[in-house]
Amino acid sequence: MSKRNSQNAKNAARERLRVERERQAKKDKAKRQVIVAGSIVAVLAIAGGIGYAVVQGNQPSHWEEAAEATVVPPANTSGKDGTTVVVGDSKASNDVHLYEDPRCPACAAFEQTVGETVDKDMKDGKYKLTFTIGTFLDGNLKGEGSKNALSALGAALNVSPDAFLAYKTALYSTKYHPEETKDDLAKDAYLIKVADTVPALKGNKKFQDAVEKGTYDAWAMRMSKSFDDADGVDSTPTIKINDKVVKSPDSTGSWTVDAWNKTLKDAGVTK
Known part of the structure; x- marks a missing residue:
């Protein structure tokens, strides 16, 4: 190369x-x-x-939004935002005011033991019943059951006062009231299942829609606030007769029918 x-x-x-x-x-x-x-x-x-x-x-959470939303008050309510709930003769001279929380086990015990007598005395005209329902246990125990059940109670109240009372009794019953640590009342399906034991609510599409759509969620939050703002209420159930807090005279501090009758007598409540 x-x-x-x-x-x-x-x-x-x-x-x-x-x-x-x-x-x-x-x-x-x-x-x-x-x-x-x-x-x-x-x-x-x-x-x-x-x-x-x-x-x-x-x-904001759903319930925080509901707290600021426009209220749709249920029928059979009065006062600002419909937070005054009175069942019975509004002209009755005596008033029994019950402060409860749907998840409260002591409220359930009161309703299971004395609830029937309380309702009967109201229907007999001894007094009118006023209800203020709170949701503080949701904060203490975490969850939404008290708020959701209160909204459902609003839906029942919208049907009738009798439906409201019957539904409240069912929710507090031994069969359906969950342990306070269980948040079963947060489930719409569970609330509707309990409602199906109440004739006026069984298969009631309007009631069911109100529960599922949260029609009375804003009302429930306003009712809960009125509970928080109530004077002399630091536990549930709190019972006021003619605006005075009463305690069970039973030696155990629990409520019995005899204790309830004695409390009415001591408060001067007669027919």
């Missing part, structure tokens, strides 16, 4: 090497750009996820 041909071959080899290096350099650059772009996307995705979580975390 001539010296000239040898030099040309070397030059050609160098050129091929240069081209190959440039090609590899472009390939490496493109790869780096892909990696950087992917990293930026990942960072943005993480930041976006954190931002979304923060935004979602700052969103």
Whole structure:
């Protein structure tokens, strides 16, 4: 091979090497750009996820929104936002005011033991019954059962006062009242199941729709606030007769029919 041909071959080899290096350099650059772009996307995705979580975390809950929403008061109520619930003869000279929470086990015990007598005395005209229902146990125990049950009670009250009383009795019954740590009352299906034991509510589509759509959720929150604002109420059940808090005279502090009758007598409540 001539010296000239040898030099040309070397030059050609160098050129091929240069081209190959440039090609590899472009390939490496493109790869780096892909990696950087992917990293930026990942960072943005993480930041976006954190931002979304923060935004979602700052969103008000359904019940917080309900507390600010326009109230649809149930029928058979009165007063501001329909938070005055009176059952019986509104002209009765005596008033028995019950303060309860749907999840409260002591309220359930009171209703199971004395509830029938309380309702009968009201129907006999000894007094009218006033109800203020709270939801503080949802905060203490976590959950939504008290609020959801109160909204459902509003739906029952919208049907009739008798449906309200019967439904409240069913919710507090030994069969259907859950342990306070169980949030069964937060489930619409459970509330409707209990309602089906009440003739006026069984298969009542209007009642069921109100429960499922939360028609009386805002009302429930206003009622709950009126409970929180009530004077002299620091536990449930709290019972006032003619605006005076009364306690069971039973030695155990629990309510019995005899204790209830004695309390009425001591308060001067007679037919």
